[in-house]
Structures are given as structure tokens and as C-alpha cells.
Amino acid sequence: MDSASNIMLPVINLTEEILRSGKDSWTEARNRVTRAFEEYGCFIAVHDKYPSEVSDSIFSELQDLFDLPLEIKVQNTSQIPLFGYFGASWDLPLYETTSIEDATNLEAVQKFTNQMWPSKNNHFCELLHCYANQAAELDKMVSKLVFESYGVEKYHESHVGSVTYIVRFTKYRVPEQNETNVGVLPHTDKNFITILHQNDARGLEIQLKNGSWIPVDFPPSSVVIMAGDAFSVWSNGRVHSPLHRVTMKGKGRYSIAQFAFCKKLVETPTELVDDEHPLLYKPFDSLGFLGFISTDEGRKTQNPLKAYCGI
Ligand SMILES: O=C(O)CCC(=O)C(=O)O
């Protein structure tokens, strides 16, 4: 099916001011966030975690990062499948990406920036470290809202303790004449929650449960918060992990995706399993799943999540 562009994703205010203004606004945010994850798998969040100067500055630094010589960029490798540096390929000629693991940790960010800029780039390092920590705060707040909503907040602290953040930067160049406008192919994220930030260039699209695709237009001052497969497993299928893709619209695009990955196995709380909701998945290893979908078997399966850990 094609687009259903009259449908808009929910826009939810998650500013500190709103969330601190009383029990009612917290409860409202909790209900709206949970409903959005169940219906769409994502929503647009208005937040006050990083002011527009930080966004502008980070996107300007990203241009410099992707302008570095290829022999420097390829030095950023990763043990984790699908992370590290990837340049344009025959099937994704517009796409270039690089990533940082454990991005809330200053030493990890320093290691990356020192590798990319041997003569140092303290500004980028500080900016990114601050950005990743602010996005992590947002991530924790969002997972807390949902854990509370399902009455299982007692597991939240241990969940937060198990999370590590990987930040992926992506550049999508403008297609040349007669070139594909595919930025990135349809996929679900494999982690728990993703916080997605973009410059002022559109292109992200998500698939609704009815199969139609809608554009997701959001200004750089807000973010898209999206559920990944791990969150769907944890919630016993209540939370939807949406297919999404990028279709280029004629302007160069940069995005920053911050992925919350669980280091331990993700298990569905027993409270979320009953006769009406039988257990759907075995305990889930996010990194193992990335390995699985990188194999021929994983690539060929219709529903890799079911094949990997379905019951
Ligand atoms: O660039 C975007 O907006 C989407 C990126 C994405 O989906 C991903 O890196 O998983």
C-alpha cells in the first residue's frame, strides 16, 4: 500500500515543566506515550533536553565529520554487527553512516573523536557527550512512563541499569538525476527504544499497522521516539515495533539515532502474561539478534523476530 498522508503521528509534550506540573500531566503523558507505542510504535516528542544551538552546532559538526577522508572514517569499526562505519553501497548509494558505542561515557566519545580528529576536536566531543546524556535522560523517562502504565515499575531500575547507548550518525546525500531516492530500506530497530533527531530535511516514513506508509515530519527541535523489537518482546507484543524507511525529498539529510540496547536478556514480566496474552517470545538477546539478521538465514526469513525467539 502507498501513503495515507492525512494521518499524523501523536505529538507529546515531555518537557520537564509539563511533567513536573503535577500528577495529572504525568498520568496524561503516561497514557498518551503508551497508547502511541501500541498504535504506531512511535511518536513525536517535544522536549527541552537540548536547545536549538546544540542541535545546530551538532549538525554542522556532522558535516565536517562526513567530509573527513575515507581512510580516516573507515577506521571506526565495531564488533557489533551493522555498526561502525559504512559508506555508500550499490543498493544504498545515498547512505553513509558511522556510530559510537557506549556514547554516554566520556572516554568512549573521546576515543571516537581522537580517532577521527587526531589533532583533537574537543568541541564535538563535549557536544556529543552532553547530547547523548540528555537523550539518555529522555529515554529513561519514556521507559518509566510505560513501565508504570503496565504496573511493572518495580522492574524499571534494573532495566535502566542494563541499558547501553549506541549513537548512529547518518548522512543521506541528494540523489542525482535518474538515481534512486531510497535513503534507507524498510526495517525495524532491534533495540529497546530509539531517539531520532534530524536536521531540517524530511524523509523519514513509517508503516502503519494497516500497511500504508506515512511521512514523519518533525522539526530539529523535537525528536521521534520509536520502539524497537526488544521493547515489543518485553511488552509481550503490546508495543508495536514499526517498519520505517527514509525516502529522500531533495535536500541533504543528517540524522542522529540514539539506540538504547539492553546488555542483559530481555524478558517479558510475568505480570504481562495471562490467558488472554500468552507468552509470545523467549528471553531475547538484542546483540545476538543483530548477529542473526546478518546471516543468510536471518535475511531470508519473513519474520526474523519470530524465527529468532518466537514461541
Ligand atoms: O535517518 C533516519 O531518520 C532513520 C535512521 C534509522 O532508521 C536507523 O538508523 O535505524
Ligand SMILES: [Fe+2]
Ligand atoms: Fe531504524
